[in-house]
Amino acid sequence: MLPEAWIVRENLRETEDVVTLVLEPGGSAAPTAFAPGQFNMLYAFGAGEVPISMSGDPGDPTKLVHTIRDVGPVTAALCRLQPGELVGVRGPFGSHWPVADQQGRDIVIAAGGIGLAPLRPVVHHVLRHRGDYDDVVLLYGARRPSELLFTGEFESWRQSDIQVVVTVDHAPADWTEHVGVVTTLIRHGKFETEQASAFLCGPEVMMRFTAAELESKGVSPDKTWISMERNMKCAVGFCGHCQLGTEFICMDGPVFTWPRMRNLITVREL
Protein backbone atom coordinates (compact mmCIF):
# COMPACT_ATOMS: atom_id res chain seq x y z
CA MET A 1 0.00 0.00 0.00
CA LEU A 2 1.49 3.32 -1.09
CA PRO A 3 1.39 6.36 1.21
CA GLU A 4 -0.66 9.22 -0.25
CA ALA A 5 0.81 12.69 -0.08
CA TRP A 6 -0.92 15.15 2.26
CA ILE A 7 0.20 18.73 2.75
CA VAL A 8 1.06 20.19 6.13
CA ARG A 9 -1.13 23.28 6.65
CA GLU A 10 -0.25 23.98 10.28
CA ASN A 11 2.37 22.79 12.74
CA LEU A 12 1.06 23.68 16.20
CA ARG A 13 3.38 23.29 19.17
CA GLU A 14 1.47 21.72 22.06
CA THR A 15 4.27 21.09 24.57
CA GLU A 16 8.05 20.89 24.58
CA ASP A 17 8.04 17.57 22.69
CA VAL A 18 4.53 17.38 21.19
CA VAL A 19 3.21 19.02 18.03
CA THR A 20 -0.10 18.80 16.22
CA LEU A 21 0.01 18.61 12.43
CA VAL A 22 -3.01 19.75 10.45
CA LEU A 23 -2.99 18.13 7.01
CA GLU A 24 -4.95 18.70 3.80
CA PRO A 25 -5.08 16.33 0.84
CA GLY A 26 -2.23 16.62 -1.68
CA GLY A 27 -2.40 16.03 -5.42
CA SER A 28 -3.93 12.56 -5.56
CA ALA A 29 -5.20 12.09 -2.00
CA ALA A 30 -8.89 12.28 -1.15
CA PRO A 31 -10.50 13.04 2.21
CA THR A 32 -11.41 9.84 4.04
CA ALA A 33 -13.91 9.49 6.85
CA PHE A 34 -12.55 8.07 10.08
CA ALA A 35 -13.99 7.01 13.40
CA PRO A 36 -12.72 8.23 16.79
CA GLY A 37 -9.78 6.10 17.97
CA GLN A 38 -8.57 4.98 14.55
CA PHE A 39 -5.02 5.64 13.38
CA ASN A 40 -3.07 6.41 10.23
CA MET A 41 0.41 5.34 9.24
CA LEU A 42 2.30 8.63 8.83
CA TYR A 43 5.33 8.56 6.56
CA ALA A 44 8.15 11.08 6.89
CA PHE A 45 9.66 10.96 3.40
CA GLY A 46 12.70 8.70 3.37
CA ALA A 47 12.83 8.52 7.18
CA GLY A 48 10.15 5.99 8.06
CA GLU A 49 6.56 5.36 8.96
CA VAL A 50 4.81 5.30 12.33
CA PRO A 51 1.25 4.71 13.58
CA ILE A 52 -0.38 7.89 14.88
CA SER A 53 -3.99 8.25 16.01
CA MET A 54 -6.24 10.91 14.62
CA SER A 55 -6.67 13.68 17.17
CA GLY A 56 -9.04 15.84 15.15
CA ASP A 57 -12.76 16.12 14.57
CA PRO A 58 -14.28 13.03 12.92
CA GLY A 59 -17.11 15.30 11.75
CA ASP A 60 -14.70 17.13 9.45
CA PRO A 61 -12.79 14.68 7.24
CA THR A 62 -11.53 17.41 4.88
CA LYS A 63 -8.46 17.73 7.06
CA LEU A 64 -6.45 15.28 9.09
CA VAL A 65 -5.21 16.24 12.53
CA HIS A 66 -2.46 14.24 14.22
CA THR A 67 -0.81 14.97 17.54
CA ILE A 68 2.71 13.55 17.67
CA ARG A 69 5.25 13.20 20.45
CA ASP A 70 8.90 13.32 19.42
CA VAL A 71 10.26 10.02 20.74
CA GLY A 72 12.51 8.80 17.92
CA PRO A 73 13.93 9.58 14.47
CA VAL A 74 10.64 9.25 12.54
CA THR A 75 8.46 11.18 14.98
CA ALA A 76 11.22 13.81 15.17
CA ALA A 77 11.13 14.17 11.37
CA LEU A 78 7.32 14.47 11.48
CA CYS A 79 7.42 17.07 14.26
CA ARG A 80 9.86 19.18 12.19
CA LEU A 81 7.57 19.37 9.13
CA GLN A 82 6.63 22.91 8.20
CA PRO A 83 3.55 24.25 6.37
CA GLY A 84 3.70 23.32 2.69
CA GLU A 85 5.76 20.18 3.22
CA LEU A 86 4.45 16.71 2.37
CA VAL A 87 3.65 13.83 4.68
CA GLY A 88 2.67 10.34 3.51
CA VAL A 89 -0.59 8.88 4.84
CA ARG A 90 -1.97 5.34 4.79
CA GLY A 91 -5.22 4.65 6.57
CA PRO A 92 -7.46 4.90 8.43
CA PHE A 93 -6.82 1.63 10.27
CA GLY A 94 -8.09 -0.20 13.30
CA SER A 95 -11.06 -0.36 15.62
CA HIS A 96 -12.69 2.71 17.14
CA TRP A 97 -14.21 4.10 20.33
CA PRO A 98 -17.91 3.16 20.02
CA VAL A 99 -19.03 6.54 21.37
CA ALA A 100 -21.80 6.87 18.78
CA ASP A 101 -23.41 3.71 20.23
CA GLN A 102 -23.58 5.11 23.79
CA GLN A 103 -26.54 7.44 23.33
CA GLY A 104 -28.39 8.26 26.52
CA ARG A 105 -25.49 7.16 28.72
CA ASP A 106 -22.92 8.99 30.79
CA ILE A 107 -19.48 9.22 29.20
CA VAL A 108 -16.26 8.96 31.19
CA ILE A 109 -13.06 9.79 29.29
CA ALA A 110 -9.87 9.05 31.19
CA ALA A 111 -6.54 10.00 29.63
CA GLY A 112 -2.91 10.04 30.66
CA GLY A 113 -0.35 12.28 28.91
CA ILE A 114 -0.33 11.90 25.12
CA GLY A 115 -3.28 9.50 25.60
CA LEU A 116 -5.64 12.44 25.31
CA ALA A 117 -4.81 12.73 21.58
CA PRO A 118 -6.67 9.52 20.49
CA LEU A 119 -9.54 10.53 22.80
CA ARG A 120 -10.01 14.08 21.54
CA PRO A 121 -12.14 12.80 18.60
CA VAL A 122 -14.49 11.39 21.27
CA VAL A 123 -14.71 14.87 22.80
CA HIS A 124 -15.34 16.31 19.34
CA HIS A 125 -18.09 13.77 18.72
CA VAL A 126 -19.70 14.57 22.07
CA LEU A 127 -19.51 18.31 21.34
CA ARG A 128 -21.31 17.79 18.04
CA HIS A 129 -23.95 15.55 19.64
CA ARG A 130 -24.01 16.84 23.22
CA GLY A 131 -27.74 16.24 23.57
CA ASP A 132 -27.28 12.51 22.94
CA TYR A 133 -25.49 12.01 26.25
CA ASP A 134 -26.14 12.58 29.90
CA ASP A 135 -23.18 13.50 32.13
CA VAL A 136 -19.80 13.72 30.36
CA VAL A 137 -16.56 13.71 32.33
CA LEU A 138 -12.96 14.06 31.19
CA LEU A 139 -10.41 12.88 33.74
CA TYR A 140 -6.96 13.90 32.56
CA GLY A 141 -3.54 13.51 34.11
CA ALA A 142 0.02 14.31 33.07
CA ARG A 143 3.39 14.33 34.78
CA ARG A 144 3.49 18.12 35.10
CA PRO A 145 1.32 21.07 33.97
CA SER A 146 3.62 21.84 31.02
CA GLU A 147 2.88 18.38 29.58
CA LEU A 148 -0.91 18.78 29.51
CA LEU A 149 -2.32 18.82 25.96
CA PHE A 150 -5.11 20.96 24.50
CA THR A 151 -5.42 23.11 27.67
CA GLY A 152 -6.58 26.03 25.53
CA GLU A 153 -9.74 24.08 24.68
CA PHE A 154 -10.73 23.04 28.20
CA GLU A 155 -12.77 26.20 28.83
CA SER A 156 -14.90 25.76 25.71
CA TRP A 157 -15.41 22.07 26.56
CA ARG A 158 -16.58 23.09 30.03
CA GLN A 159 -18.99 25.57 28.47
CA SER A 160 -20.52 22.64 26.57
CA ASP A 161 -21.16 20.94 29.91
CA ILE A 162 -18.20 18.59 29.81
CA GLN A 163 -16.61 18.24 33.25
CA VAL A 164 -12.85 18.60 32.79
CA VAL A 165 -10.95 17.37 35.86
CA VAL A 166 -7.17 17.63 35.67
CA THR A 167 -4.33 16.26 37.77
CA VAL A 168 -0.52 16.23 37.63
CA ASP A 169 2.11 14.11 39.33
CA HIS A 170 4.47 17.00 40.02
CA ALA A 171 2.85 20.35 40.79
CA PRO A 172 4.55 23.75 40.94
CA ALA A 173 3.61 26.21 43.69
CA ASP A 174 0.98 28.00 41.59
CA TRP A 175 -0.92 24.82 40.63
CA THR A 176 -4.51 24.98 41.85
CA GLU A 177 -5.96 21.73 40.54
CA HIS A 178 -5.43 18.12 41.62
CA VAL A 179 -2.19 16.30 42.33
CA GLY A 180 -1.86 12.51 41.97
CA VAL A 181 -2.70 9.73 39.55
CA VAL A 182 -5.76 9.70 37.28
CA THR A 183 -7.57 7.10 39.36
CA THR A 184 -7.83 9.61 42.21
CA LEU A 185 -9.96 11.85 39.96
CA ILE A 186 -12.80 9.38 39.59
CA ARG A 187 -14.51 10.57 42.76
CA HIS A 188 -14.39 14.17 41.52
CA GLY A 189 -16.44 13.44 38.39
CA LYS A 190 -20.23 13.61 38.57
CA PHE A 191 -21.71 10.60 36.74
CA GLU A 192 -23.85 7.53 37.41
CA THR A 193 -21.57 4.52 37.41
CA GLU A 194 -24.32 2.12 36.36
CA GLN A 195 -25.08 4.09 33.20
CA ALA A 196 -21.53 5.14 32.36
CA SER A 197 -19.45 4.14 29.34
CA ALA A 198 -15.72 4.66 29.85
CA PHE A 199 -12.96 5.27 27.31
CA LEU A 200 -9.39 5.00 28.60
CA CYS A 201 -6.08 5.82 26.95
CA GLY A 202 -2.67 6.25 28.53
CA PRO A 203 0.18 4.14 29.86
CA GLU A 204 -0.89 0.50 30.38
CA VAL A 205 -0.49 0.75 34.13
CA MET A 206 -2.75 3.83 34.19
CA MET A 207 -5.43 2.05 32.10
CA ARG A 208 -5.26 -1.07 34.28
CA PHE A 209 -5.75 0.77 37.54
CA THR A 210 -8.36 3.14 36.14
CA ALA A 211 -10.39 0.27 34.64
CA ALA A 212 -10.16 -1.67 37.90
CA GLU A 213 -11.19 1.36 39.95
CA LEU A 214 -14.12 2.15 37.65
CA GLU A 215 -15.24 -1.47 37.89
CA SER A 216 -15.07 -1.42 41.67
CA LYS A 217 -17.25 1.70 41.64
CA GLY A 218 -19.86 -0.05 39.50
CA VAL A 219 -18.98 0.76 35.87
CA SER A 220 -19.58 -2.32 33.73
CA PRO A 221 -16.34 -3.82 32.35
CA ASP A 222 -18.20 -4.46 29.09
CA LYS A 223 -18.80 -0.73 28.88
CA THR A 224 -15.13 0.09 29.40
CA TRP A 225 -12.76 0.39 26.43
CA ILE A 226 -9.00 0.90 26.32
CA SER A 227 -6.62 1.73 23.47
CA MET A 228 -3.43 -0.33 23.14
CA GLU A 229 -0.08 0.49 21.63
CA ARG A 230 2.34 -1.96 20.02
CA ASN A 231 4.84 -1.81 17.17
CA MET A 232 2.45 -1.47 14.20
CA LYS A 233 4.57 -1.52 11.05
CA CYS A 234 2.23 -2.67 8.27
CA ALA A 235 -1.17 -1.93 9.90
CA VAL A 236 -2.82 -4.68 7.84
CA GLY A 237 -1.96 -7.83 9.82
CA PHE A 238 0.97 -9.06 7.71
CA CYS A 239 4.15 -8.03 9.51
CA GLY A 240 3.41 -9.70 12.85
CA HIS A 241 5.03 -7.04 15.01
CA CYS A 242 2.01 -5.78 16.94
CA GLN A 243 0.79 -9.10 18.30
CA LEU A 244 -0.37 -9.32 21.88
CA GLY A 245 -1.43 -12.88 22.63
CA THR A 246 -4.27 -13.72 20.27
CA GLU A 247 -4.65 -10.13 19.04
CA PHE A 248 -3.19 -8.10 16.23
CA ILE A 249 -3.31 -4.62 17.75
CA CYS A 250 -3.40 -3.02 14.26
CA MET A 251 -6.54 -4.82 13.11
CA ASP A 252 -8.32 -6.21 16.19
CA GLY A 253 -7.45 -2.98 18.04
CA PRO A 254 -6.17 -0.53 18.97
CA VAL A 255 -9.47 -0.08 20.85
CA PHE A 256 -10.57 -3.13 22.85
CA THR A 257 -13.19 -3.80 25.47
CA TRP A 258 -11.54 -4.05 28.86
CA PRO A 259 -12.43 -7.74 29.46
CA ARG A 260 -10.65 -8.69 26.22
CA MET A 261 -7.40 -7.10 27.39
CA ARG A 262 -7.59 -7.61 31.13
CA ASN A 263 -5.78 -10.94 31.24
CA LEU A 264 -3.31 -10.11 28.48
CA ILE A 265 -1.88 -6.82 29.73
CA THR A 266 -1.14 -8.21 33.16
CA VAL A 267 1.29 -10.78 31.66
CA ARG A 268 4.77 -9.29 31.64
CA GLU A 269 6.48 -9.02 28.23
CA LEU A 270 3.61 -10.67 26.37
Added chain:
Amino acid sequence: MQARVLEAYQLHTLIGLLRERGYCCVGPTVRDGAIVYDRIAGPTDLPVGWTDEQAPGSYRLKRRDDGAYFGYVVGPHSWKKYVFPPERRLWQLKRAGQQFERVDEPSQTPKYAFIGVRACEIAALRIQDRVFTGGEFTEPEYEARRELAFVVAVNCTQSADTCFCVSMKTGPEVKSGYDLALTEVVGESHYFTIRAGTDRGREVLASLKTSAVNEAQRSAANTRVRQAAESQTRTVDTEGIKELLQRNYESEQWKEVAERCLSCANCTMACPTCFCSSVEDVADLTGEHAERWRRWDSCFNPEFSYIHGGEVRKTTASRYRQWMTHKLSTWFDQFGSSGCVGCGRCITWCPVGIDLTEEVRKMRAGETS
Protein backbone atom coordinates in the same frame (compact mmCIF):
# COMPACT_ATOMS: atom_id res chain seq x y z
CA MET B 1 -8.13 -38.98 -12.04
CA GLN B 2 -6.44 -42.35 -12.15
CA ALA B 3 -2.77 -42.47 -11.32
CA ARG B 4 -0.43 -43.32 -14.19
CA VAL B 5 3.09 -44.63 -14.30
CA LEU B 6 5.91 -42.38 -15.44
CA GLU B 7 9.25 -44.04 -16.03
CA ALA B 8 11.99 -42.32 -14.02
CA TYR B 9 13.92 -41.19 -17.10
CA GLN B 10 10.77 -39.28 -18.18
CA LEU B 11 11.20 -36.80 -15.32
CA HIS B 12 13.42 -34.97 -17.79
CA THR B 13 10.46 -34.67 -20.16
CA LEU B 14 8.18 -33.40 -17.37
CA ILE B 15 10.59 -30.61 -16.46
CA GLY B 16 11.03 -29.83 -20.16
CA LEU B 17 7.26 -29.54 -20.65
CA LEU B 18 7.00 -27.13 -17.74
CA ARG B 19 9.84 -25.03 -19.13
CA GLU B 20 8.13 -24.98 -22.54
CA ARG B 21 5.05 -23.62 -20.79
CA GLY B 22 7.04 -20.69 -19.46
CA TYR B 23 7.67 -21.96 -15.95
CA CYS B 24 10.89 -21.24 -14.12
CA CYS B 25 11.54 -24.63 -12.51
CA VAL B 26 12.80 -24.53 -8.94
CA GLY B 27 13.46 -27.51 -6.74
CA PRO B 28 15.84 -29.32 -4.44
CA THR B 29 19.54 -29.29 -5.24
CA VAL B 30 22.72 -29.92 -3.28
CA ARG B 31 24.67 -26.87 -2.19
CA ASP B 32 26.99 -26.16 0.74
CA GLY B 33 26.37 -29.55 2.26
CA ALA B 34 22.60 -29.27 2.34
CA ILE B 35 19.62 -29.79 0.06
CA VAL B 36 18.31 -26.34 -0.76
CA TYR B 37 15.74 -24.99 -3.23
CA ASP B 38 17.05 -23.25 -6.31
CA ARG B 39 16.60 -23.14 -10.08
CA ILE B 40 16.95 -26.50 -11.74
CA ALA B 41 17.51 -27.07 -15.45
CA GLY B 42 16.72 -30.77 -15.36
CA PRO B 43 16.69 -33.90 -13.21
CA THR B 44 20.47 -34.02 -12.97
CA ASP B 45 20.34 -30.85 -10.84
CA LEU B 46 18.24 -32.75 -8.29
CA PRO B 47 20.04 -34.45 -5.35
CA VAL B 48 20.20 -37.78 -7.22
CA GLY B 49 21.44 -40.55 -4.94
CA TRP B 50 21.60 -38.32 -1.86
CA THR B 51 19.75 -38.53 1.41
CA ASP B 52 19.79 -36.57 4.64
CA GLU B 53 20.16 -37.53 8.27
CA GLN B 54 18.51 -35.14 10.68
CA ALA B 55 18.40 -34.84 14.44
CA PRO B 56 17.95 -31.96 16.88
CA GLY B 57 20.66 -29.46 15.94
CA SER B 58 22.11 -31.76 13.28
CA TYR B 59 21.86 -32.17 9.51
CA ARG B 60 24.15 -34.36 7.38
CA LEU B 61 24.00 -35.43 3.74
CA LYS B 62 24.72 -39.09 3.00
CA ARG B 63 25.06 -41.09 -0.20
CA ARG B 64 22.27 -43.51 -1.01
CA ASP B 65 22.95 -46.80 -2.70
CA ASP B 66 20.43 -46.04 -5.43
CA GLY B 67 19.64 -43.28 -7.91
CA ALA B 68 16.55 -41.87 -6.18
CA TYR B 69 15.62 -38.32 -7.14
CA PHE B 70 13.63 -37.58 -4.00
CA GLY B 71 15.20 -39.88 -1.40
CA TYR B 72 15.45 -37.33 1.40
CA VAL B 73 13.06 -35.06 3.31
CA VAL B 74 13.05 -31.28 3.77
CA GLY B 75 16.10 -29.04 4.14
CA PRO B 76 16.64 -25.53 5.52
CA HIS B 77 14.75 -23.80 2.68
CA SER B 78 11.03 -23.72 2.11
CA TRP B 79 8.89 -22.54 -0.80
CA LYS B 80 7.92 -19.40 1.07
CA LYS B 81 11.04 -17.72 -0.31
CA TYR B 82 9.44 -17.80 -3.78
CA VAL B 83 5.99 -16.52 -2.83
CA PHE B 84 7.14 -14.24 -0.01
CA PRO B 85 10.73 -13.28 -0.87
CA PRO B 86 13.17 -12.71 1.99
CA GLU B 87 14.02 -9.23 0.73
CA ARG B 88 11.96 -7.02 -1.58
CA ARG B 89 11.98 -3.41 -2.59
CA LEU B 90 8.29 -2.55 -2.27
CA TRP B 91 8.44 0.79 -4.03
CA GLN B 92 10.48 3.82 -5.03
CA LEU B 93 9.00 7.29 -4.75
CA LYS B 94 10.06 10.80 -5.55
CA ARG B 95 8.50 14.06 -4.54
CA ALA B 96 6.74 15.75 -7.45
CA GLY B 97 5.04 18.99 -6.48
CA GLN B 98 2.14 18.19 -4.20
CA GLN B 99 2.33 14.43 -4.52
CA PHE B 100 4.58 11.42 -4.48
CA GLU B 101 5.38 9.87 -7.81
CA ARG B 102 6.14 6.19 -8.10
CA VAL B 103 9.33 5.77 -10.09
CA ASP B 104 9.95 2.01 -10.07
CA GLU B 105 9.19 -0.02 -13.16
CA PRO B 106 6.32 -2.45 -12.65
CA SER B 107 7.91 -5.90 -12.66
CA GLN B 108 6.51 -9.09 -14.13
CA THR B 109 5.34 -11.71 -11.65
CA PRO B 110 7.69 -14.70 -11.80
CA LYS B 111 6.00 -17.92 -12.93
CA TYR B 112 7.48 -20.78 -10.92
CA ALA B 113 7.05 -24.51 -11.09
CA PHE B 114 7.86 -25.98 -7.68
CA ILE B 115 9.38 -29.43 -8.22
CA GLY B 116 9.23 -31.79 -5.25
CA VAL B 117 6.79 -30.15 -2.82
CA ARG B 118 6.11 -32.33 0.22
CA ALA B 119 2.74 -32.76 1.92
CA CYS B 120 3.78 -30.70 4.95
CA GLU B 121 4.94 -27.96 2.60
CA ILE B 122 1.59 -27.83 0.81
CA ALA B 123 0.02 -27.47 4.24
CA ALA B 124 2.47 -24.62 4.95
CA LEU B 125 1.61 -22.85 1.69
CA ARG B 126 -2.07 -23.08 2.55
CA ILE B 127 -1.39 -21.61 5.98
CA GLN B 128 0.44 -18.68 4.40
CA ASP B 129 -2.46 -18.33 1.91
CA ARG B 130 -4.74 -17.66 4.88
CA VAL B 131 -2.27 -15.15 6.36
CA PHE B 132 -1.72 -13.16 3.18
CA THR B 133 -4.97 -13.61 1.24
CA GLY B 134 -7.59 -14.91 3.66
CA GLY B 135 -8.36 -11.80 5.67
CA GLU B 136 -9.55 -8.24 5.32
CA PHE B 137 -6.42 -7.24 3.41
CA THR B 138 -4.63 -9.12 0.61
CA GLU B 139 -0.92 -9.10 -0.11
CA PRO B 140 -1.05 -8.67 -3.91
CA GLU B 141 2.43 -9.92 -4.74
CA TYR B 142 1.99 -13.09 -2.70
CA GLU B 143 -1.38 -13.73 -4.28
CA ALA B 144 -0.04 -13.25 -7.83
CA ARG B 145 3.01 -15.47 -7.31
CA ARG B 146 0.99 -18.17 -5.59
CA GLU B 147 -1.69 -18.28 -8.29
CA LEU B 148 0.88 -18.69 -11.04
CA ALA B 149 2.96 -21.32 -9.26
CA PHE B 150 2.66 -24.87 -10.61
CA VAL B 151 3.01 -27.40 -7.80
CA VAL B 152 4.65 -30.75 -8.55
CA ALA B 153 4.22 -32.56 -5.26
CA VAL B 154 6.15 -35.60 -4.10
CA ASN B 155 4.90 -38.09 -1.54
CA CYS B 156 7.45 -38.78 1.16
CA THR B 157 8.71 -42.35 1.15
CA GLN B 158 10.86 -41.85 4.24
CA SER B 159 10.76 -39.72 7.37
CA ALA B 160 13.58 -37.96 9.18
CA ASP B 161 14.10 -38.33 12.91
CA THR B 162 12.75 -34.78 13.23
CA CYS B 163 9.56 -35.25 11.18
CA PHE B 164 6.17 -35.20 12.96
CA CYS B 165 3.71 -34.52 10.15
CA VAL B 166 1.60 -37.51 11.19
CA SER B 167 0.87 -35.82 14.53
CA MET B 168 0.05 -32.55 12.78
CA LYS B 169 -2.13 -34.41 10.22
CA THR B 170 -0.37 -32.80 7.26
CA GLY B 171 1.46 -35.76 5.73
CA PRO B 172 3.34 -37.74 4.59
CA GLU B 173 0.80 -38.34 1.81
CA VAL B 174 -0.14 -35.46 -0.47
CA LYS B 175 -3.93 -35.31 -0.63
CA SER B 176 -4.72 -31.97 -2.27
CA GLY B 177 -3.26 -28.63 -3.25
CA TYR B 178 -1.12 -29.92 -6.13
CA ASP B 179 -1.11 -29.75 -9.90
CA LEU B 180 0.79 -33.00 -10.24
CA ALA B 181 1.69 -35.48 -7.49
CA LEU B 182 4.41 -38.09 -7.76
CA THR B 183 5.38 -41.12 -5.73
CA GLU B 184 8.86 -42.40 -6.45
CA VAL B 185 9.52 -46.13 -6.45
CA VAL B 186 13.14 -47.21 -6.63
CA GLY B 187 13.85 -50.92 -6.74
CA GLU B 188 14.31 -53.37 -9.52
CA SER B 189 12.70 -50.78 -11.69
CA HIS B 190 12.63 -47.01 -11.14
CA TYR B 191 9.40 -45.20 -11.83
CA PHE B 192 6.89 -42.69 -10.46
CA THR B 193 3.19 -43.04 -10.02
CA ILE B 194 1.76 -39.71 -11.10
CA ARG B 195 -1.64 -38.11 -10.83
CA ALA B 196 -3.05 -34.69 -11.64
CA GLY B 197 -5.07 -32.51 -9.27
CA THR B 198 -5.96 -29.58 -11.54
CA ASP B 199 -6.79 -28.91 -15.19
CA ARG B 200 -3.36 -27.48 -15.87
CA GLY B 201 -1.87 -30.59 -14.23
CA ARG B 202 -4.03 -32.82 -16.42
CA GLU B 203 -2.91 -30.94 -19.51
CA VAL B 204 0.76 -31.56 -18.68
CA LEU B 205 0.11 -35.16 -17.70
CA ALA B 206 -1.66 -35.78 -21.00
CA SER B 207 1.46 -34.60 -22.83
CA LEU B 208 3.65 -37.11 -21.00
CA LYS B 209 4.31 -40.68 -22.07
CA THR B 210 2.75 -42.68 -19.25
CA SER B 211 1.25 -46.11 -18.82
CA ALA B 212 -1.54 -47.58 -16.73
CA VAL B 213 -0.69 -48.51 -13.14
CA ASN B 214 -0.80 -52.20 -12.35
CA GLU B 215 -1.68 -53.51 -8.91
CA ALA B 216 1.94 -54.29 -8.00
CA GLN B 217 3.04 -50.77 -8.87
CA ARG B 218 0.21 -49.17 -6.94
CA SER B 219 0.94 -51.34 -3.94
CA ALA B 220 4.67 -50.60 -4.06
CA ALA B 221 4.00 -46.85 -4.06
CA ASN B 222 1.41 -47.02 -1.29
CA THR B 223 3.62 -49.22 0.85
CA ARG B 224 6.49 -46.74 0.70
CA VAL B 225 4.30 -43.82 1.78
CA ARG B 226 2.78 -45.89 4.56
CA GLN B 227 6.25 -46.89 5.76
CA ALA B 228 7.24 -43.22 5.90
CA ALA B 229 4.29 -42.60 8.21
CA GLU B 230 4.91 -45.67 10.32
CA SER B 231 8.60 -44.94 10.78
CA GLN B 232 7.93 -41.53 12.34
CA THR B 233 9.04 -41.49 15.96
CA ARG B 234 8.52 -37.87 16.94
CA THR B 235 5.01 -36.95 18.05
CA VAL B 236 2.99 -34.06 19.44
CA ASP B 237 -0.22 -34.55 21.40
CA THR B 238 -2.34 -31.80 19.84
CA GLU B 239 -5.39 -32.39 22.04
CA GLY B 240 -6.27 -29.09 23.70
CA ILE B 241 -2.92 -27.61 22.72
CA LYS B 242 -4.38 -24.14 22.07
CA GLU B 243 -5.65 -23.89 25.63
CA LEU B 244 -2.54 -25.58 27.06
CA LEU B 245 -0.22 -22.87 25.78
CA GLN B 246 -2.53 -19.96 26.61
CA ARG B 247 -2.91 -20.99 30.23
CA ASN B 248 0.87 -21.34 30.61
CA TYR B 249 1.99 -17.78 29.89
CA GLU B 250 3.46 -17.62 33.39
CA SER B 251 5.10 -21.07 33.34
CA GLU B 252 8.65 -21.39 34.71
CA GLN B 253 9.39 -23.51 31.64
CA TRP B 254 9.98 -20.40 29.53
CA LYS B 255 12.91 -19.41 31.74
CA GLU B 256 14.30 -22.93 31.52
CA VAL B 257 14.17 -23.04 27.71
CA ALA B 258 15.66 -19.52 27.58
CA GLU B 259 18.77 -20.84 29.28
CA ARG B 260 19.40 -22.87 26.12
CA CYS B 261 17.79 -20.67 23.42
CA LEU B 262 20.29 -18.31 21.74
CA SER B 263 17.47 -16.13 20.32
CA CYS B 264 19.22 -16.59 16.94
CA ALA B 265 15.98 -16.66 14.90
CA ASN B 266 17.04 -19.76 12.88
CA CYS B 267 13.76 -21.52 13.69
CA THR B 268 11.72 -18.65 12.31
CA MET B 269 13.80 -18.37 9.14
CA ALA B 270 13.59 -22.12 8.47
CA CYS B 271 9.89 -22.38 9.41
CA PRO B 272 7.72 -22.63 6.27
CA THR B 273 4.84 -20.71 7.87
CA CYS B 274 6.58 -17.92 9.81
CA PHE B 275 5.56 -14.75 8.00
CA CYS B 276 6.84 -11.82 10.06
CA SER B 277 8.60 -9.05 8.22
CA SER B 278 9.91 -5.58 8.78
CA VAL B 279 10.21 -2.58 6.51
CA GLU B 280 13.04 -0.12 6.19
CA ASP B 281 12.62 3.29 4.60
CA VAL B 282 15.67 4.79 2.96
CA ALA B 283 16.41 7.94 0.97
CA ASP B 284 19.26 8.98 -1.28
CA LEU B 285 21.58 11.85 -0.37
CA THR B 286 19.46 14.46 -2.16
CA GLY B 287 16.46 13.45 -0.06
CA GLU B 288 14.28 13.50 -3.18
CA HIS B 289 14.25 9.77 -3.88
CA ALA B 290 12.98 7.29 -1.29
CA GLU B 291 12.57 3.51 -1.18
CA ARG B 292 10.84 1.03 1.06
CA TRP B 293 12.36 -2.42 1.59
CA ARG B 294 10.68 -5.37 3.22
CA ARG B 295 12.74 -8.11 4.86
CA TRP B 296 11.91 -11.24 6.80
CA ASP B 297 11.97 -10.47 10.48
CA SER B 298 11.72 -12.63 13.56
CA CYS B 299 10.01 -12.40 16.92
CA PHE B 300 13.38 -13.46 18.35
CA ASN B 301 14.97 -10.16 17.34
CA PRO B 302 14.97 -7.73 20.28
CA GLU B 303 13.86 -4.73 18.20
CA PHE B 304 10.91 -6.70 16.81
CA SER B 305 8.69 -5.56 19.70
CA TYR B 306 10.20 -2.08 20.05
CA ILE B 307 7.93 0.77 20.96
CA HIS B 308 9.19 4.12 22.21
CA GLY B 309 10.87 3.58 25.52
CA GLY B 310 12.11 0.07 24.82
CA GLU B 311 11.27 -3.44 23.72
CA VAL B 312 8.13 -5.12 24.99
CA ARG B 313 9.88 -8.52 24.95
CA LYS B 314 13.25 -7.92 26.55
CA THR B 315 13.99 -11.48 27.63
CA THR B 316 14.65 -14.59 25.56
CA ALA B 317 12.04 -16.35 27.70
CA SER B 318 9.35 -13.94 26.49
CA ARG B 319 10.46 -14.28 22.86
CA TYR B 320 10.48 -18.07 22.90
CA ARG B 321 7.06 -17.97 24.56
CA GLN B 322 5.79 -15.66 21.82
CA TRP B 323 7.09 -17.92 19.04
CA MET B 324 5.91 -21.24 20.42
CA THR B 325 2.57 -19.94 21.71
CA HIS B 326 1.87 -18.22 18.40
CA LYS B 327 2.87 -21.25 16.34
CA LEU B 328 0.88 -23.83 18.29
CA SER B 329 -1.90 -21.84 19.91
CA THR B 330 -2.83 -18.24 19.08
CA TRP B 331 -2.51 -19.11 15.37
CA PHE B 332 -5.85 -20.94 15.81
CA ASP B 333 -7.49 -17.72 17.08
CA GLN B 334 -6.00 -15.67 14.26
CA PHE B 335 -6.13 -17.99 11.25
CA GLY B 336 -8.25 -20.96 12.23
CA SER B 337 -5.50 -23.59 12.23
CA SER B 338 -2.22 -24.51 13.83
CA GLY B 339 0.80 -22.61 12.53
CA CYS B 340 2.86 -25.81 12.72
CA VAL B 341 2.93 -28.44 9.97
CA GLY B 342 5.32 -30.87 11.66
CA CYS B 343 8.18 -30.51 9.16
CA GLY B 344 10.77 -30.49 11.95
CA ARG B 345 12.93 -27.73 10.46
CA CYS B 346 12.95 -25.73 13.71
CA ILE B 347 14.32 -28.79 15.52
CA THR B 348 17.03 -29.64 12.98
CA TRP B 349 18.19 -26.09 12.42
CA CYS B 350 18.21 -24.99 16.05
CA PRO B 351 21.91 -24.69 16.85
CA VAL B 352 21.31 -26.01 20.36
CA GLY B 353 18.74 -28.61 19.33
CA ILE B 354 15.66 -27.26 21.12
CA ASP B 355 12.75 -29.53 20.21
CA LEU B 356 9.31 -27.98 20.38
CA THR B 357 7.65 -31.40 20.56
CA GLU B 358 9.66 -32.00 23.72
CA GLU B 359 8.69 -28.56 25.05
CA VAL B 360 5.00 -29.44 24.57
CA ARG B 361 5.55 -32.71 26.44
CA LYS B 362 7.29 -30.89 29.30
CA MET B 363 4.49 -28.37 29.52
CA ARG B 364 1.90 -31.12 29.84
CA ALA B 365 4.05 -32.93 32.40
CA GLY B 366 4.52 -29.69 34.35
CA GLU B 367 0.75 -29.35 34.70
CA THR B 368 0.21 -32.84 36.06
CA SER B 369 3.22 -32.96 38.41
